[in-house]
Structure formats: structure tokens, C-alpha cells
Amino acid sequence: MALTSKQVPQTLETAGAEPDTVHWQLQRRVRRWRKYVPIALGVTLIVLMCVVAIMAPVLAPFNPSAQSSEYVLKGPGPGGHHLLGTDEYGRDLLSRIIWGTRVSLQVGLVSVLVGFGLGVPSGLMAGFLGGTTETAIMRLTDMLMAFPTLLLALLIVTALGGSLVNEILAIGVALTPHFVRLAHSLALTTKTHDYIMAARALGGSSLRIMLRHIFPNTISTLLVVATLYIATAIRTEAGLSFLGLGVLPPTPSWGNILSEGRQYIKDCPWLTTFSGLAIMLAVLAFNLMGDALRDVLDPRLRGE
Amino acid sequence: MQQWRAVGDERLLQYVVRRLFVTIPMLLGTMSLVFFAMHVLPGDPCMAMLGDQATGQALNDCTHQLGLDRPLLVQYGDYLWQSLHFNFGYSLLNRYPVTTYILQMLPYTLVLVLASTVVAIGIGLPTGMLSAVQRRNPLIDYTARVIALLGLSMPVFWFGILLLIVFSLHWDLFPLIGGGDLSTVVEMIGSGEVFVYPGDFLAAVFDVLHHLALPALALGFTLAATVSRVARSTMLEVLNQDYIRTARAKGLRERAIVYKHALRNVMIPLLTIIGLFVALAMTGTVLTETVFTRPGLGKMLVDAIEARDYPLAQGAITVFTMIIVTVNLIVDVLYAAFDPRVAYK
Numbered sequence: 001m002a003l004t005s006k007q008v009p010q011t012l013e014t015a016g017a018e019p020d021t022v023h024w025q026l027q028r029r030v031r032r033w034r035k036y037v038p039i040a041l042g043v044t045l046i047v048l049m050c051v052v053a054i055m056a057p058v059l060a061p062f063n064p065s066a067q068s069s070e071y072v073l074k075g076p077g078p079g080g081h082h083l084l085g086t087d088e089y090g091r092d093l094l095s096r097i098i099w100g101t102r103v104s105l106q107v108g109l110v111s112v113l114v115g116f117g118l119g120v121p122s123g124l125m126a127g128f129l130g131g132t133t134e135t136a137i138m139r140l141t142d143m144l145m146a147f148p149t150l151l152l153a154l155l156i157v158t159a160l161g162g163s164l165v166n167e168i169l170a171i172g173v174a175l176t177p178h179f180v181r182l183a184h185s186l187a188l189t190t191k192t193h194d195y196i197m198a199a200r201a202l203g204g205s206s207l208r209i210m211l212r213h214i215f216p217n218t219i220s221t222l223l224v225v226a227t228l229y230i231a232t233a234i235r236t237e238a239g240l241s242f243l244g245l246g247v248l249p250p251t252p253s254w255g256n257i258l259s260e261g262r263q264y265i266k267d268c269p270w271l272t273t274f275s276g277l278a279i280m281l282a283v284l285a286f287n288l289m290g291d292a293l294r295d296v297l298d299p300r301l302r303g304e
Numbered sequence: 305m306q307q308w309r310a311v312g313d314e315r316l317l318q319y320v321v322r323r324l325f326v327t328i329p330m331l332l333g334t335m336s337l338v339f340f341a342m343h344v345l346p347g348d349p350c351m352a353m354l355g356d357q358a359t360g361q362a363l364n365d366c367t368h369q370l371g372l373d374r375p376l377l378v379q380y381g382d383y384l385w386q387s388l389h390f391n392f393g394y395s396l397l398n399r400y401p402v403t404t405y406i407l408q409m410l411p412y413t414l415v416l417v418l419a420s421t422v423v424a425i426g427i428g429l430p431t432g433m434l435s436a437v438q439r440r441n442p443l444i445d446y447t448a449r450v451i452a453l454l455g456l457s458m459p460v461f462w463f464g465i466l467l468l469i470v471f472s473l474h475w476d477l478f479p480l481i482g483g484g485d486l487s488t489v490v491e492m493i494g495s496g497e498v499f500v501y502p503g504d505f506l507a508a509v510f511d512v513l514h515h516l517a518l519p520a521l522a523l524g525f526t527l528a529a530t531v532s533r534v535a536r537s538t539m540l541e542v543l544n545q546d547y548i549r550t551a552r553a554k555g556l557r558e559r560a561i562v563y564k565h566a567l568r569n570v571m572i573p574l575l576t577i578i579g580l581f582v583a584l585a586m587t588g589t590v591l592t593e594t595v596f597t598r599p600g601l602g603k604m605l606v607d608a609i610e611a612r613d614y615p616l617a618q619g620a621i622t623v624f625t626m627i628i629v630t631v632n633l634i635v636d637v638l639y640a641a642f643d644p645r646v647a648y649k
Binding site: 034045139140142143144146147148149150153154155156158159231235238239241243244245258262265266269272273276277280281283287288 | 307329330331333334337338341342344442453454456457458459460462465466468469470473583584586587590591594595605606610619622625626628629639
């Protein structure tokens with residue numbers, strides 16, 4: 001019997017006791033707020049990135065391309081002239097990373113826009129219209145899907161030559177088949193709904209139904225996936241720059257800072273460490289944001 | 305019963321044939337894409353090879369010798385025909401047959417993909433399963449999810465460099481560059497010398513593994529995230545099935561339920577991501593091999609692009625896509641064989 005009395009829920013037994021109530025309330029509050037930690041972290045990081053990218057000229061303590069023979073490969077330190085140290089040409093690493101944020105964000109956002117703009121209309125059309133249109137679009141998509149994103153981007157960038165615009169185009173095109181596939185499957189499920197039939201019965205044209213009914217009903221899922229693809233785009237950009245196929249030096253991008261620092265990993269590990277950290281935080285931010293958006297907008301995708 | 309099986313086999317065969325009919329145009333399409341992308345390149349390979357000082361005559365000779373003065377369609381047809389015979393021409397830089405080059409590099413890449421798969425499954429499967437089974441335990445679930453998120457967000461080339469800084473430079477435990485003596489291992493196995501000099505063989509194998517450890521860890525860890533996520537969601541799905549409830553109702557211990565009933569059923573859906581996984585791993589090798597200065601197809605591709613050696617780059621990308629398309633074909637067929645419902649769709 002003694003055992004059963006111990007099994008009585010603590011909360012009931014100790015409801016009156018002051019310290020336990022506080023503890024219990026705290027626990028409940030922690031539990032309630034815990035699920036907001038990832039999204040808070042993601043949003044904070046993204047806002048921070050945007051501010052840094054926009055304010056780069058103000059925030060960067062030095063010109064990112066200014067060379068100084070006095071300060072070649074100086075280590076980081078709060079007391080020194082350069083907070084995160086300098087590279088082989090004496091350029092300030094912090095300023096380069098700050099300016100690099102611009103490249104990463106630009107490529108991340110614009111290439112996803114390109115992929116979205118090319119992929120979603122084609123996918124919706126394929127799914128909604130069916131027939132030959134569907135076969136043609138989906139076969140082409142399957143073909144492009146055979147290339148992993150980085151490999152396809154690599155191929156396009158090689159063909160076009162490295163520059164910011166080409167990199168954005170390459171990554172955008174490389175992401176397109178993924179958007180086509182998703183939009184296609186979403187259109188297929190959406191078009192079976194009764195309200196689509198109703199819209200058709202009212203004489204709505206295919207274009208109108210796609211624009212006014214199918215697209216708005218798929219937008220939340222598409223947005224979630226687009227956010228996650230920003231992370232992919234930033235990672236791919238860093239990969240291309242790392243391979244020397246991205247933005248041309250001396251324009252700083254996180255990938256080429258990392259790649260240049262690779263020769264000095266023995267004596268100057270800060271070059272690769274900080275630039276890599278920036279890449280990871282950016283990718284992490286959009287991954288967190290995407291996951292959180294999915295939980296809010298489209299719980300079905302959660303896989304639970 | 306016998307009759308049903310025959311019908312099933314026939315369906316499977318039909319499915320395989322249908323799947324093959326999709327694969328062939330797909331392969332043709334990807335190869336065409338590679339060809340045309342490489343041929344609109346702004347750089348002139350002869351100019352790259354001979355330098356700015358080359359005379360017009362020398363450039364013309366070079367272009368003619370490489371067959372680049374032929375009509376594009378003729379070159380295209382030639383490329384397709386030769387690729388079917390696994391003949392990708394000669395490297396522009398050292399006139400070495402591209403196929404020989406690729407065959408030399410392929411084992412390094414395959415070993416890396418295999419080893420990182422082992423790492424990815426070793427890390428991803430337990431963390432994914434554990435976080436599904438223990439999802440009520442925030443400590444375990446959160447730790448597993450943080451590991452998965454880190455793996456997903458950490459670029460392989462950065463993680464690789466961090467590993468190099470700590471384990472190769474600081475502690476001097478692993479080599480900084482190279483892929484080990486894999487060719488000796490392959491040769492010894494081929495010639496049967498394994499049994500004559502087992503000591504030498506083991507030394508060579510150790511050397512290969514020594515060089516492989518860090519790259520496999522770097523690539524494997526970043527891939528583990530994918531495995532972990534799929535394992536977690538599949539496990540959650542399986543745990544909701546009726547047969548798990550039946551097992552629970554029978555009074556089985558949780559351990560028996562997870563290991564005997566759930567684990568086996570998780571494996572089949574996991575098969576489907578092998579195609580995606582191989583594609584990710586193959587791309588990963590491009591970056592991993594570059595970071596670790598390790599010989600392999602990926603490193604070869606990057607070097608070839610840098611040198612504008614386009615038969616070599618073309619060959620490498622073609623082989624990459626061939627591997628990915630073939631693996632996807634095999635996975636689909638295996639899946640249809642395991643799960644007859646697929647073939648009937």
C-alpha cells in the first residue's frame with residue numbers, strides 16, 4: 001500500500017507546497033516554450049544575416065579588398081587590430097566574411113526564386129493538364145534529376161564561366177527539377193478536390209483554375225520547401241566557390257575565403273574555421289526556419 | 305499458388321522492361337546535356353593547351369587533331385557511339401586514354417562511397433531509431449535531432465578541414481593527403497598474391513584504411529543526417545502499425561518489439577532512399593576528395609574542369625550519371641521484387 005501512495009501524482013500531492021509549485025510551473029512553462037527555440041534561433045540568425053548583408057559597408061571595419069603588408073596572416077584576438085585575423089594579403093577576415101554574407105544571401109534567395117519561377121509553373125501545368133504536356137515536362141525533369149544538384153550546377157557553371165549571375169542561374173536551374181516534381185504531385189492531389197470541379201463547372205478556364213485555385217492551395221507546402229532549398233542553395237554556392245567555380249576573387253564569398261585559407265590550415269586555422277562557421281550557421285538558420293514553417297503551415301509533412 | 309507466382313513473375317518482368325525503356329532515353333538525355341554543356345564552353349581547349357603564344361597554324365592543327373573542326377552533330381554522334389563502348393577519347397593534357405584514367409580512379413571513389421555509407425548508416429540508423437523510440441525522452445530525441453541538423457548543415461569540406469586540423473596536424477594521427485596504396489591491394493587480389501604475401505597485403509590494406517578514415521568520417525557524418533531523418537520517420541510510421549499493437553498486446557517486451565518486429569519492417573522503406581543516398585554520396589566525393597587531396601573520380605573531374613580538359617570532364621560526368629541512373633534502376637527493380645504491389649501499379 002505504501003507503494004501506491006508513492007505513485008500518486010506528485011502534482012496532486014504537493015499542489016499546496018510553495019517550492020514544488022514554482023518548480024512545476026517552471027517546468028510547464030519550459031515545456032510550452034521549448035518548441036519555439038528552433039524557430040527563434042532560425043529567425044534570429046536570418047534577421048542577423050540580412051542586417052549584416054544590407055549594412056555591410058557600415059559594419060565592416062575595413063575594406064574587404066584592402067591589402068596590408070604589415071598585417072599578413074595575423075591571428076585573431078580581441079586586443080588586436082583585426083578581430084578575426086587577416087589572410088595571406090593582409091585583408092581583414094571579419095570584413096571579408098561580412099561582405100561574403102551578401103553573396104551567400106543573394107545566391108540563396110535569387111537562385112531559389114529562379115528555381116521556383118521555372119519549376120512551379122511547369123510542375124503545376126504538368127500535374128493539372130496531364131497528357132502530352134505532363135509526359136514531356138516530367139521526362140525532362142527525370143533526366144535533370146539524374147544529376148545531383150551540385151553536379152548539375154557544376155556542369156552549368158563550367159559551361160557559362162564563373163560569376164555571380166552565372167552561379168545564381170546554375171543553382172536555380174539545378175533546383176528547378178525539384179520544384180517541378182513537388183508542384184506536379186501537389187497539383188495531382190489538389191485537382192481531385194470538389195472545389196476544382198466546381199470551378200470548372202462554373203466555366204473557369206484552365207489558366208484561371210491553376211492561378212486562382214490550385215496555386216493558392218499549394219503555396220504553403222511550396223514555401224516550406226523553398227525555405228529548405230535556400231539552405232541547399234547556400235551550401236551549393238559555398239561548394240562551387242570552394243572548388244574555385246563560383247564568384248571570382250577578389251570578391252569575397254565564404255566558399256572562396258575557405259578555399260584560399262586551405263593552404264594555411266597548419267599555421268592559420270582561423271581562416272577556414274570562421275568562414276566555415278559562417279556557412280554552417282547560414283545553412284542551419286534556413287534549415288531551422290524551414291522545419292519550423294513546416295510545423296506551422298503544413299503539419300502533414302512532418303512525417304509523424 | 306504456382307499460377308499466382310507465375311503471374312507475379314511476369315508482372316515483374318514487364319515492370320523491369322518498362323523501367324528499362326525509361327532508363328535508356330534518360331541516360332541518352334543526360335549524356336546529350338553533358339555533351340552540349342561542355343561544347344558551348346567559352347574557352348578553346350587548344351588555346352588552353354598550347355598557350356597564348358601558339359601560332360594560327362599550330363592551333364588549326366591541334367583543332368583538327370582533336371576532331372573539333374568537325375560539325376557539332378558529327379562530334380555528338382561520335383561521342384554517343386564511343387561512350388556506349390566506354391570509350392571517352394583521350395585526355396587533352398597528357399594524351400592518356402580517359403577510360404584508363406577513370407578505371408584507375410574509380411576504385412578510390414567506390415571505396416570512399418562504401419566506407420562513408422558504413423559510417424552514415426552506423427551513425428544515422430541508431431540515432432534515427434533511438435529518437436523515434438525515445439521520442440518522449442527530450443534529452444535523447446533532441447540530441448539525436450541536433451546531430452541530424454548539424455550533419456545537414458555542416459558542409460563536408462568544412463568538416464573535413466576541421467578533422468584535418470585536429471587529427472592530422474595537431475595530433476598527427478592520420479595522413480594529410482593521398483588515398484593510400486589501393487592499386488597494390490587491387491593488384492594483389494587480382495593476381496592471387498594475397499595468399500603468397502599476406503603480410504604485405506594486410507599492410508597495404510591498413511594503409512588504405514588509414515587514408516580512408518577521415519574522408520569517410522567527414523562524408524559519412526554529413527550523409528548520416530539523411531539516413532537519420534528517414535529512419536526516424538519510418539520508425540514512427542512502423543510503430544503505429546497494427547502488428548506492433550498486437551505485439552504489445554501479447555505482452556512482449558519493448559526491446560523485442562523494437563528489434564524483432566519494427567526493425568525489419570523499417571529496412572524495406574529505407575531501401576528506397578539508397579538511390580538518393582548514392583547520388584548524394586557521389587556528389588559528396590567531389591568535395592571530399594578535393595579537401596583531402598585524395599585521388600578519385602571527383603577530384604579528377606574538378607582538375608579536368610580547371611584545366612579545360614573536356615574529354616576527361618565529359619567522361620567523368622558521364623560515368624557519374626551512369627552510376628546514379630544504374631543504381632536507381634537496380635533499387636527500383638529490387639523494390640518491386642521485395643514488394644509485389646509496386647510492379648502492379
